[in-house]
Amino acid sequence: MEFEVIPAVDMRGGKCVQLVQGVPGSEMVSLDDPVAVALDWVAQGAKTLHLIDLDGALDGKRVNAPIIEKIVSAGKKRGVIIQIGGGIRSFEDAAHLLKLGADRVILSTAALREPELVKRLADEFGSVHINVALDSKNGKVAIEGWKKISEFTAVAMGRKFEKLGAGTLLFTNIDTEGLMKGVDPEPTAELVKAVNIPVIASGGITTLRDILTIRATGACGVVVGSALYTGKFTYPEALNILKERQK
Structure with a gap:
């Protein structure tokens, strides 16, 4: 699987936002039109979009559902892979999104x-459509929008969900997420080595070098949010650095 840089489109209250450490009220970015934002990433070359319904994740409210439907519809017309997470608490929630046209649903707390x-x-939709998010803080998996810390490690859970049929894993290092201070590749590399399914990484990307660092762990891709939205680098620059280092 070719390594991808995947733009994040996080939604809260109908806007595209970037939170610091997932804390409500810490928005460093707030844009009024998530659909336009998503399509702009596609225009810049994104082949996959990462949509997160923060209201769903934090409050269990699907106020962003109409926006998500518009992005899925527009994205599918352009051949874009769309993965969606945030507040998917049941089989019915996941099935609805897959039938809507999402390529992957991201399950965490559920x-x-x-x-x-x-x-x-x-079993119902195929492993390729099922992603399990393992959001790790101090070595343990967090749930409920990162508000609670479980007793499980990402490696243990990654192995378990691989056996249960997950097609991919999304590993977020909460310890570095949103802080714009760079990445810690060790936890990602540890998970990649522990499982045989693709791992997408997230958390802490600040520079183009960070992207290369994550690629070196063996991850199949990295989700980037704040660095893109605050202008640390552009999406075309991220694509170019990957191409240059492959020569």
């Missing part, structure tokens, strides 16, 4: 609480 949900969805 997967930790009801692991068999992953198997049920994989």
Whole structure:
């Protein structure tokens, strides 16, 4: 699988935002039109979009559903892969998004609480459409919009969900996420080595070098949010650095 830089489109209250450490009220970026933002990333060369419904994740409210539907519809017309997470708490939630046209649903809290949900969805829709998010803080997986810390490690959960049928894993290092201070590649590399399914990384990307650092872990891609939105580098620059280092 070719390594990808995947732009994040995080939504809260109908706007495209970037939070610091996932804390409500810490918005460093707030843009009024998430659909336009998403399509702009596509125009710049993005082949995959990472959509997160923060209201769903933090409050269980799907106020961003109409926006998500518009992005999925527009993205599918352009052949873009779309993965969606945030507040997917049930089989019905996930099934709705997949039937809507999402390529991958991202399960987090629901997967930790009801692991068999992953198997049920994989059996019904195929493993390729099921992603499990492992958001790690101080070595343990966080749930409920990062408000609670479980007793499980990302490696243990990654192995478990691979057996249950997850097609990919999304690993977010909360310890570096949103701080704009660079990445810590060790936890990502550890998870990549522990499983046989693709791992997408997230958290802390600040420079173009950070992208190369994450690629070196063996991850299949990296989700980038704040660095792109605050102008640390452009999306075309991210694509170019990958091409240059492949020569």
